[in-house]
Amino acid sequence: MGRSxxxxxxxxxxxxxxETNLAEDPVRLDGLGYEAGGQAILSGITxxxxxxxxxxxxxxxxxxxTLSRLMAGLLKPASGTVRIEGVDVxxxxxxxxxxxxxxxxxxxxxxxxxxxxxxxxxGLRQLGAxxxxxxxxxxxxxxxxxxxxxxxxxxxxxSQGQKHLVxxxxxxxxxxxxxxxxxxxxxxxxxxxxQLARHLDRSGARLFHISHDPADLAGYDQLYWLExxxxxxxxxxxxxxxxxxxxxMRLGDQDDLADISA
Numbered sequence: 001m002g003r004s005x006x007x008x009x010x011x012x013x014x015x016x017x018x019e020t021n022l023a024e025d026p027v028r029l030d031g032l033g034y035e036a037g038g039q040a041i042l043s044g045i046t047x048x049x050x051x052x053x054x055x056x057x058x059x060x061x062x063x064x065x066t067l068s069r070l071m072a073g074l075l076k077p078a079s080g081t082v083r084i085e086g087v088d089v090x091x092x093x094x095x096x097x098x099x100x101x102x103x104x105x106x107x108x109x110x111x112x113x114x115x116x117x118x119x120x121x122x123g124l125r126q127l128g129a130x131x132x133x134x135x136x137x138x139x140x141x142x143x144x145x146x147x148x149x150x151x152x153x154x155x156x157x158x159s160q161g162q163k164h165l166v167x168x169x170x171x172x173x174x175x176x177x178x179x180x181x182x183x184x185x186x187x188x189x190x191x192x193x194x195q196l197a198r199h200l201d202r203s204g205a206r207l208f209h210i211s212h213d214p215a216d217l218a219g220y221d222q223l224y225w226l227e228x229x230x231x232x233x234x235x236x237x238x239x240x241x242x243x244x245x246x247x248x249m250r251l252g253d254q255d256d257l258a259d260i261s262a
Contacts, residue, residue, distance in 0.1 A: 025050050027178065027208065031080035034066055041066050042229045045080065055217035055237070056210045057244050058226035064210045065105075067226065068182040071208065072102040085177050097126055101176035101205070103184040107163035110170075116142070116158075117151040120170045127174060141173040145199070161192040168196060172203050181209040185216060214241045 025048040032045035042063045058064050069075045071082050073089035073096040082089050089096040104110050113119040117138050124134040142148045145165070155166060164184060171179065179200065185193040193216075200207060211217055214237075223240045225233040233240060 026085045026206065027054060028083040029071070029080065030083075032067075032070060032077055032082060033079035034063075034070060034075060035078045040078075040229060042070070045229075045231060047224060047231065047234075049222055051206075051221035053207045053220040053222075054209070055220040055223045056208070056226050057214060057217055057223060057241070058210075058212060059248070060212060062226045063229040064212070064226055065182055068102060068180050068208075068210050071178075071180050072096070072100050074102075097174070099177050100180065101171035101174055101178070102180040102182065103164075103167055103171060105183040105186050107160070107167045110167045111155055111163060114154055114156070115151075116147075116153045116155060116166050116169075119155065119166055120173050123170050123174045137173055141169050145169055161188055161196075164188065164192070164196060165199075168199060172199075172205070176205055179203065179205040179207055181207060181211075183211050183213075183216075185211075186213075214245055217241065 027047065027049045029045050029047040032042060033040065034042045045067065056064060056067065066075065070077055071084070071089065073082070073093055076090055084096070084099050087095045087099045089100055111119055113122060117135075120138040120141055121131075121134040124137050125131070129137065139148065139151065142150055147165075147169070150166075155163060158166065167184075181200070185196065188196070207220075209217060209220065217223055218237050218241065220237055223235060223237055224231050225240060225244055233243070
């Protein structure tokens with residue numbers, strides 16, 4: 001496995017260390033690392049991409065969710081930087097709010113207000129909109145998604161898929177340049193996943209999708225394989241996903257339970 005993965009990284013033409021071209025590489029991670037409890041969770045993550053749809057695939061416990069939070073500026077890196085559209089997302093939080101949005105796997109970790117309208121308006125107020133402006137933009141967002149009747153709807157009365165849609169509307173109302181997807185489709189049925197994915201594709205935002213499921217990333221432009229906190233391979237889906245799937249099948253066919261991911 002190791003030889004083919006290294007070959008793939010060379011063939012895909014990674015940007016050389018020290019090169020700077022923000023026009024070509026709006027997503028730039030340089031030497032990114034993170035530690036928790038004295039343990040390295042991510043190490044030496046360098047990723048430069050101008051692709052519209054970027055995916056990261058990896059097992060549970062490989063560091064995917066930590067990577068998503070670092071990219072959104074929610075965690076402080078132990079080393080390295082994350083720059084999105086030229087913005088250092090941790091050092092400049094105000095600019096990061098306008099540049100980066102994130103959707104979590106569990107909408108309960110994202111929703112903080114009792115009604116749909118309040119949830120959508122909150123992010124707009126964080127960007128500096130007045131109450132009247134936020135209300136107007138909230139109504140426009142709901143109308144765009146054919147959900148005008150949800151304005152005063154209690155979030156607690158919605159299904160899981162509907163809560164995911166509320167989170168998506170709230171983030172897209174802020175018009176981020178990059179939208180980070182931290183396994184937002186996990187646990188959803190196929191029709192719901194396909195419907196939400198179509199809305200994301202139409203948003204115009206650059207997508208950075210993190211998932212353990214190869215099916216979620218099949219239509220993406222560029223993929224990265226994260227393993228034990230490091231990027232071990234990158235390439236187009238047609239090349240990388242079969243390799244990843246074969247490795248996961250190999251591990252699953254083993255009887256050694258010690259290899260079960262945390």
